[in-house]
Amino acid sequence: xxxxxxxxxxxxxxxxxxxxxxxxxxxxxxxxxxxxxxxxxxxxxxxxxxxxxxxxxxxxxxxxxxxxxxxxxxxxxxxxxxxxxxxxxxxxxxxxxxxxxxxxxxxxxxx
Amino acid sequence: xxxxxxxxxxxxxxxxxxxxxxxxxxxxxxxxxxxxxxxxxxxxxxxxxxxxxxxxxxxxxxxxxxxxxxxxxxxxxxxxxxxxxxxxxxxxxxxxxxxxxxxxxxxxxxxx
Numbered sequence: 001x002x003x004x005x006x007x008x009x010x011x012x013x014x015x016x017x018x019x020x021x022x023x024x025x026x027x028x029x030x031x032x033x034x035x036x037x038x039x040x041x042x043x044x045x046x047x048x049x050x051x052x053x054x055x056x057x058x059x060x061x062x063x064x065x066x067x068x069x070x071x072x073x074x075x076x077x078x079x080x081x082x083x084x085x086x087x088x089x090x091x092x093x094x095x096x097x098x099x100x101x102x103x104x105x106x107x108x109x110x111x
Numbered sequence: 112x113x114x115x116x117x118x119x120x121x122x123x124x125x126x127x128x129x130x131x132x133x134x135x136x137x138x139x140x141x142x143x144x145x146x147x148x149x150x151x152x153x154x155x156x157x158x159x160x161x162x163x164x165x166x167x168x169x170x171x172x173x174x175x176x177x178x179x180x181x182x183x184x185x186x187x188x189x190x191x192x193x194x195x196x197x198x199x200x201x202x203x204x205x206x207x208x209x210x211x212x213x214x215x216x217x218x219x220x221x222x223x
Contacts, residue, residue, distance in 0.1 A: 031208075031209055032209040034211055034212075036211075041217075042216055042217070043115075043201050043203070043214030043215050043216050043217050044154075044201070044203075044212075044214045045214070046211030046212060046213065047211075048211075049209060049210070049211055051209070087153070087154070089154075091208075091209065097142065097159070097161055097208055098142075098144050098156055098159045098169065099212070100156075101146075101153050101154040101155075102153055103151065103152065103153035104153060
């Protein structure tokens with residue numbers, strides 16, 4: 001059974017204070033690791049897919065990295081509009097074709 | 112291009128009532144899923160479909176039915192609503208197996 005653990009559960013930052021969110025996973029044959037952003041009252045919005053260890057992807061102030069056991073979402077010089085819940089999901093080679101989600105990290109960036 | 116459309120946005124049901132949550136996508140995506148999201152529990156998969164006529168159970172399927180008669184539509188039926196089904200329900204679709212999912216805006220369901 002695929003498992004995803006995200007930490008911390010909540011993170012408060014000052015504007016401009018860089019930090020990282022962690023996603024640890026256990027999966028039988030990783031096919032893909034996904035990052036999503038979810039704003040209050042809305043559905044998750046897709047950010048990145050990472051396929052293999054060592055891969056990195058960037059979007060504005062966000063950079064996602066992947067190792068064989070975990071992924072990090074680095075947030076550089078965050079702004080208040082980066083405040084959201086960030087979700088991680090994994091898809092393995094066994095079981096269903098559908099990703100398993102972690103519980104998310106709630107990020108608040110204060111001006 | 113509307114993406115994934117869910118209706119209704121809000122619903123209150125009495126225990127024992129049945130209803131259907133509607134989900135439609137206009138992107139010709141083969142993969143569609145239903146998730147429920149509860150505080151502290153994250154997104155849990157209810158049912159999913161890999162194409163028209165093909166559905167399968169996810170992590171928490173009890174009390175729910177689905178069908179996929181067309182590529183566009185993937186309705187979720189609650190057979191006999193229970194307070195434990197109070198949740199926010201999201202429908203999502205994807206073009207291919209390892210592509211990111213496009214989510215709808217959700218249906219907030221309260222069962223009293």
